[in-house]
Amino acid sequence: MTKQLVLHNWRSKIVSFLVAVAIWYLLGNHVRQIIERGIPQRPPVPGTIDTKPERTPEPPPAFPVPVVPTVPVPGS
Incomplete structure (x- = not known):
């Protein structure tokens, strides 16, 4: 049973795996470049900020602000 699951359509499984690895690599590379360059600050959209x-x-x-008298502390 397990052998059939692995061997059935093995070419398409390998191609799917390679495509997934390629997409993962491209996304990681893109994120790394953004972090190294820094995220550019975009100007606000007109009409969304208070002018x-x-x-x-x-x-x-x-x-001077008047000082409010306090209750004297007993024993002082």
């Missing part, structure tokens, strides 16, 4: 100007941070207040 509003960035908000500037608010300056600190010109007067």
Whole structure:
């Protein structure tokens, strides 16, 4: 039974294996080249980003913030 499974259509099985190995090699080579070169940054698609100007941070207040009194700690 096992011998029949292996020997039946053995040529097409070998060709399928060789095609799979070739595709695996080409994909690995392509990925390796992309990693070595780095992924290029593409500009954003128009209309997908917000075009509003960035908000500037608010300056600190010109007067000191009042300190809230705390409950005194006993024994100090």
